[in-house]
Amino acid sequence: MKLFPSLTRLAAIAAASIVAAACSGSGGFSYSIAYDISFQSDDHYICAEMTYVPENLDRGDVRFSLPVWAPGYYVIVDYPKYLTDFAACDSSGKPLSWRKSGKNVWIVETADTVKVSYRIYADAWSIAESRVQGDIAFIAPNGVFMYADGDTDHPVDITFRLPEQWTRISTALPRDGEGVFHAPDFDVLYDSPMLIGNHYSRTYTHEGHDYEFALETPEGFEDTPMAEDFFKFVSQCSLIFGGVPYDSYHLLLMREGRGGLEHQASQACYTAGKWDFATREEYLEELRFFCHEYFHNYNVKAIRPIELGPFDYDREVFTPMLWVSEGFTCYYESLLLVRAGVQTMEEHLDYLSGFIRDLETSEGQKHMSLRQSSYDIWLNFFNTAANGRDVRISYYVKGPVMGLVFDAVIRSMTCDERCLDDLMRLLYDRYYKGKGRGFTEGEFWTAAEEVAGGVLEDLRLYVDTTRELDYNAILEPVGITLDSNGWVLRAIE
Numbered sequence: 176m177k178l179f180p181s182l183t184r185l186a187a188i189a190a191a192s193i194v195a196a197a198c199s200g201s202g203g204f205s206y207s208i209a210y211d212i213s214f215q216s217d218d219h220y221i222c223a224e225m226t227y228v229p230e231n232l233d234r235g236d237v238r239f240s241l242p243v244w245a246p247g248y249y250v251i252v253d254y255p256k257y258l259t260d261f262a263a264c265d266s267s268g269k270p271l272s273w274r275k276s277g278k279n280v281w282i283v284e285t286a287d288t289v290k291v292s293y294r295i296y297a298d299a300w301s302i303a304e305s306r307v308q309g310d311i312a313f314i315a316p317n318g319v320f321m322y323a324d325g326d327t328d329h330p331v332d333i334t335f336r337l338p339e340q341w342t343r344i345s346t347a348l349p350r351d352g353e354g355v356f357h358a359p360d361f362d363v364l365y366d367s368p369m370l371i372g373n374h375y376s377r378t379y380t381h382e383g384h385d386y387e388f389a390l391e392t393p394e395g396f397e398d399t400p401m402a403e404d405f406f407k408f409v410s411q412c413s414l415i416f417g418g419v420p421y422d423s424y425h426l427l428l429m430r431e432g433r434g435g436l437e438h439q440a441s442q443a444c445y446t447a448g449k450w451d452f453a454t455r456e457e458y459l460e461e462l463r464f465f466c467h468e469y470f471h472n473y474n475v476k477a478i479r480p481i482e483l484g485p486f487d488y489d490r491e492v493f494t495p496m497l498w499v500s501e502g503f504t505c506y507y508e509s510l511l512l513v514r515a516g517v518q519t520m521e522e523h524l525d526y527l528s529g530f531i532r533d534l535e536t537s538e539g540q541k542h543m544s545l546r547q548s549s550y551d552i553w554l555n556f557f558n559t560a561a562n563g564r565d566v567r568i569s570y571y572v573k574g575p576v577m578g579l580v581f582d583a584v585i586r587s588m589t590c591d592e593r594c595l596d597d598l599m600r601l602l603y604d605r606y607y608k609g610k611g612r613g614f615t616e617g618e619f620w621t622a623a624e625e626v627a628g629g630v631l632e633d634l635r636l637y638v639d640t641t642r643e644l645d646y647n648a649i650l651e652p653v654g655i656t657l658d659s660n661g662w663v664l665r666a667i668e
């Protein structure tokens with residue numbers, strides 16, 4: 176597994192692709208691997224043909240694996256359940272023997288060339304699963320592309336064979352002049368969804384970088400200030416972190432549905448499906464949603480718990496710190512729109528009040544800590560048991576509350592000289608840029624105490640236990656008060 180300790184992880188793709196082209200099947204790697212992808216859109220199928228060419232035939236059988244989950248979507252999807260018609264042959268078309276090993280591994284007899292083919296049923300409306308429907312295809316790559324020999328570091332080329340009337344491929348992956356897409360490794364491939372078809376696409380340039388808005392339902396989009404407001408948010412992120420961690424960024428925004436997933440240099444979201452919002456709050460909700468996924472470029476893709484990469488795509492990856500990755504992102508998605516002049520402070524406090532109200536009116540907060548809600552997400556992502564609110568909390572609810580609490584406590588302890596931005600920047604600079612890795616739980620708390628200039632024992636109890644939050648003791652020193660009758664935050668006049 177490769178880590179890119181610099182700011183320009185995706186910028187490195189182009190260079191890495193050149194290396195890949197030079198090394199594939201010659202020295203640097205012991206095999207080359209390339210995909211041909213086509214579509215049966217009427218039947219909702221993606222057809223994959225993979226060509227694997229080993230350097231020598233002494234290596235024995237070849238092991239092909241399909242992930243069972245996708246980073247950011249903390250549930251076992253079991254992608255192989257969508258796979259059918261697996262077949263393998265050599266360069267002359269002679270069938271090769273193969274067998275399954277577990278639910279997501281195919282072991283194939285080796286040959287001078289191993290050609291593997293299979294079809295993926297793609298009719299899901301989930302942001303982590305693929306959909307081929309009429310004149311559009313959304314590819315969630317984890318469910319489509321197998322990696323070989325347990326080696327996710329290997330570069331891979333992808334050629335798409337599109338139906339005649341399809342004209343566009345929107346993705347963060349770079350392509351060469353022949354229309355072949357290159358991923359320097361499978362981690363980048365799996366982090367680069369694709370929207371393919373005839374959809375609307377418009378590219379804007381903002382502060383020296385290109386941003387593609389690829390929309391499945393574009394009508395009315397250009398009449399809204401959505402792109403302009405999004406870029407104001409982008410600028411606020413750049414002010415905190417001193418730049419952006421990509422060359423270009425792609426928003427793959429699909430028809431009506433819910434759910435978005437963050438990716439390095441892109442985001443994929445099901446949206447409101449329309450751009451004529453009935454109320455300002457509806458507009459802000461949609462804008463915050465895109466800003467949330469964007470902020471993940473920093474917080475989770477770069478600033479990340481150490482467990483979140485390199486990934487084991489075969490099984491769950493447990494971390495007690497998703498409340499930082501998701502909760503602080505929920506906090507910033509709103510706060511930075513205030514700094515950008517898009518939202519008022521009152522709107523921001525109303526938004527945060529909703530989280531506090533949700534938390535404080537749930538019995539679950541007395542039974543589950545924030546830390547535990549992170550660790551146990553693999554059990555609870557789609558757990559709809561009727562007792563949910565009685566025994567569990569969500570880090571999407573208490574997490575942003577803790578974002579506010581961290582910001583307030585750091586400001587109070589440093590006489591307003593530092594804030595949560597300083598902690599996020601320290602983690603970004605020290606662990607992502609400096610060490611090219613995530614942080615441990617201990618390193619997070621050490622960094623937080625370093626920024627605050629003192630011990631954060633109370634905050635640790637708010638995270639690690641079910642201890643009740645003393646809101647006004649925390650917030651009044653920074654000019655915010657909570658009316659606990661309706662759980663409403665207000666700025667102190």
Ligand SMILES: [Zn+2]
Nearest residue numbers: 467471501504
């Ligand atoms: Zn998120």
